[in-house]
Amino acid sequence: MGKVYTLPELPYGYGDLEPYISEQQLMLHHGKHHAAYVKGANDMLEKLDKSRKENGELDMKSALKSLSFNIGGHLLHSLFWKNMALKGRGGGSPGGALGDAIGKEFGSFERFRKEFTQAAASVEGSGWAALAYCKQTERPVIMQIEKHNTNVYPQFKILLALDLWEHAYYLDYKNDRAKFIEAFWNIVNWDEAGKRLEK
Numbered sequence: 001m002g003k004v005y006t007l008p009e010l011p012y013g014y015g016d017l018e019p020y021i022s023e024q025q026l027m028l029h030h031g032k033h034h035a036a037y038v039k040g041a042n043d044m045l046e047k048l049d050k051s052r053k054e055n056g057e058l059d060m061k062s063a064l065k066s067l068s069f070n071i072g073g074h075l076l077h078s079l080f081w082k083n084m085a086l087k088g089r090g091g092g093s094p095g096g097a098l099g100d101a102i103g104k105e106f107g108s109f110e111r112f113r114k115e116f117t118q119a120a121a122s123v124e125g126s127g128w129a130a131l132a133y134c135k136q137t138e139r140p141v142i143m144q145i146e147k148h149n150t151n152v153y154p155q156f157k158i159l160l161a162l163d164l165w166e167h168a169y170y171l172d173y174k175n176d177r178a179k180f181i182e183a184f185w186n187i188v189n190w191d192e193a194g195k196r197l198e199k
């Protein structure tokens, strides 16, 4: 049997994103929701291992659906935590290569922010908004992700992801997703997104 997935530690304390994300909200989101995706992925790997060992029958379609849902959830949340920064260290606009790429593609950071905000606000049901980068065209693109499925643009590197599942904001903002998106702009970690572009 190979390695399994583990829940990463947050790069800050549970209370460190207040007042934009409350301690209780972050604790539940990381400690319960993200943890459940890690467990779900590991449980499915174990089930696959067991079935192979016993040469048993498995509903591959349903097994792989569950596996990709949980692995996608784990990877997106791992990215999301890094996409936010402690008070005073987040917000603003990106500099460096990422700032240049956004300026070139969208005309201005303000235009990018407007488009990303609209993309985030209009995600249907549970999903994510993300800023990705296409290596072929060398252009940044905004994308919407349904649930946790990131298989829309397989080669695109996600630089920034924003969780828009209700579990990400309901305790703090109830059904006011727009308020949560507005708050996110205060804690967005552009240094991290820029580093991902340069890698």
Ligand code: MN
Pocket: 029, 033, 077, 163, 165, 167, 168
């Ligand atoms: Mn989430």
